[in-house]
Amino acid sequence: MYSGCKAFVLTDRQKLYRVNKPEMWTSTLARFARPALQRSTAAVTCQVLKACCRSGPAAGRLPPSLTSVQLRGQQSLVSASHPASRQLVRHARALDQERLVEVEWEDGGHSSYPFTWLRDNCQCPLCTLQSAQARVLLMCDLDIHAGVDTVEVTKDNKVSIVWPDQHTSVFDPEWLKKRCFSSAARQSLQEELFLNERYYWDSTLCIPTADFQQVLQDDNAALAWLLAMRRFGVVCLKGAPAEQGQVARLCERIGFLRLTFYGHTWQVQDKYMANNLAYTSKKLSVHTDYPALNFPPGVQFIQCLCPAVEGGESQLVDGFHVTQQLQREDPEAFQILTSLLVNFQDVGRDYCDFHLLSKHCIIDVDRDGRVHRINFNNATRDSVLDLPLHQVQPFYRAIKAFTDLMDRPENVVSCRLESGDIMTFDNWRLLHGRKSYISSPDSSRHLEGAYLDWDVVMSRLHVLRNSVHKDS
Template sequence: MRTLTQVLLHEQKGIVEVSWQDGTRGLFHGAWLRDNCPVYFDNSTGQRTKNTLQLGPEAYVLSACAAGPAKGQLSSGVSAEFLQVTWKDGFSHAFPSAWLRQHCYETRQHHQVNPRMWGRDLVSYFPGYVLPTLPYSDVVKVAAGSDAGWQTSAQGFVQWMVHLRDYGVALIEDVPTTPGTVMKMADLIAYHRKTHYGNSFQVVSARKPEHLAYTPVELEVHTDLNYRESSPGIQLLHCLAADAAGGESTFVDGFWVAETLRRESAEDYRTLCEVPIPFLVKDGEGFHYHKIPTICLDDAGRLVEIHFNERTRGPLELPAAVMGRVYRALAHFQAIACRPELCVEVKMKAGDMVAFNNRRILHGRKAFDPRTGMRHLEGTYVDMDEFLTCLRKHGVTPLSIVRAQEGSWARVVEGTDGLEEKGKRREPLGMVGMGGKGKGSAPRSSL
């Protein structure tokens, strides 16, 4: 499947066309091949060592042909393991067929993931649980002796992160209820992100709260810290005490809300993709302020981020002609997010730790009665790029470049975007993105 069967040079366009044994076709521009030639990259750092942008006409391909193991030219129609390319300045390189297939940029989507969008039906995916759940002992191991401290338990830790990546939310149960544990968990991914609330924050009822989260009132579903230029990607909440009546945690898939909005009103969907919404919060004598669309897309129009919080939304600063349209779209989005069939509700118990994609999952809380007992959650944040990098370090990447490691913890299937769960491949409920954000009617990428 990875051997070449045909090579064609479209000289006027500067494009090399190759075909593989399984019928797959790839188009490679000569400038791209020269720019990404492996000899121009440092083996240790992986960084480019030559400025290829200034080559100009020298980057035009003079010839291209299939080559065998000895990199000798083969006759047409014969399978080959290399693509031999020669440029007009005399530089030549043999590109392995497998490398070309892996880097076929027209079909390559290595950084795209296919999250599973869900509503209340999420409970049916994991019998016996409301959320994707793993026991603490499967995720973390505590070493003794000279190696004392927290370490990841490779199989469970990566499976937990894959659930978090795909579903946007994952829970660990039976976690020790020691204060500071949530930061240890965050630091297993990379390192926790400090905000104006500190390295971590305590969600308890306070007499003079600086935030509504520190009261016993109901909190409608929302995303956090939209008033920052880059809101945290992952939020972790560790339940230290849950004796109070009420206080159930609520989770809604913001991607599914956006997709439902798109189906019900293309105009409202487009409005929330195009119009930046202001968010602000007091911080001592000053305040944080940022504007961002409710729905962010990548350059291919895929959903990548949701930003919605009615408590911290600032006054809209829009032309009068647009104002009514934006209010209508926001109200429509909120109404969908509040539909019972889209919400998963869970009563967290002491020792539960939930993590969720703060740029996708809307989270909230039912009211609770502090007179009936204590409710105490400790939380912290991790940046999304650190989370995705941690996945890559463990050999998990979205599509065909995923490779099973020797003695792997799970069978990783080439051409899929993650794990096979209990021998059955779960089909994604929607095709969306994760990572960078684009803003406006003509979406652009970022990450």
């Protein structure tokens, strides 16, 4: 753990404050893996995550019952897991006028399922290839106006539907309950699938750490690491050999590397005639990597092979926390940065010669207005500004307001990577930079980096979660 770093408690203001419990971050990863291992559904997970430091209605305190879980050996993770409770159906009936099948559960709850959706998702071998979890039924063969002949609960507590053409669909109650159309059930399932809740932080964050060898060898440790990286945006792995090739080993634990114009992996060193500002000893302002690509890499790994003699400290900013501040303090600037497209370019030669061009909003938001990606690198922001004259000055005012927030000391975490440390972080969320540095001729600062896509990382997270559930 970085010197001077202490763990945190959460307050009602969603700020992270230091407390005298230096061991607590050792258990941080377990704290996020534990609820993921407790249920095959997301109900418990969502309750825990919504209680943490994301702003708005979901904000609150971390439940104290989870603060003492220890990560070492992941023994507590296994012992804390429980099989999902079995869903029991009390009654099922067809509501012909509403075109719904209503299921009454043993606990007294009700769920309703549209006829068309049930027919479309029949799980029989004629309609679904179970080995691939893929739909065989063609849209041209789906009667979206089909009614229902009979609905009954079978002796083994499944819901059986006979359609007018005498085709029979049988649904497992756990499968149905998970796909309930109620607002609460849909929200819970989406959180389980995509893990969109985040923990916002400021300069008081102590960066979560995990053991490199455990992550490579133990599924519980790997799952805990990926869950924490998804939630916090950053985890530092300790104990890796300080030699080239370790970031590639870590990537192979997940899936495969993202090849870019800088290669499968890349060496961050002070280079003559550098083709990237990172390959100099100059200060780098905080940024996200590669907005010159139309689809920037989602995750970045960077390992310190040799630290600088002086300087070179890493600086990290939670971009989602800062955009939240911007929206609150300067809504006009937030609106500009979420609506105006900005040109980026990257020109040079490395893995091959390249001339990249892209257009992004500095802040990308989803259909619900939630920030899901930051696209900002001042070094590769193009001099071409595709805006009408009257929007130029407001744009500069907005981007200056955003960068001023990034530079506030209370928003910046500074740390020094030591030999072997691997920083793993969310490149869509985290803005990272470094101080200028001085190297000696016989000890030049050297980092090795690699990229992955979030698709690959989330795939491995789901596979690990299923594997751990199965084993537990």
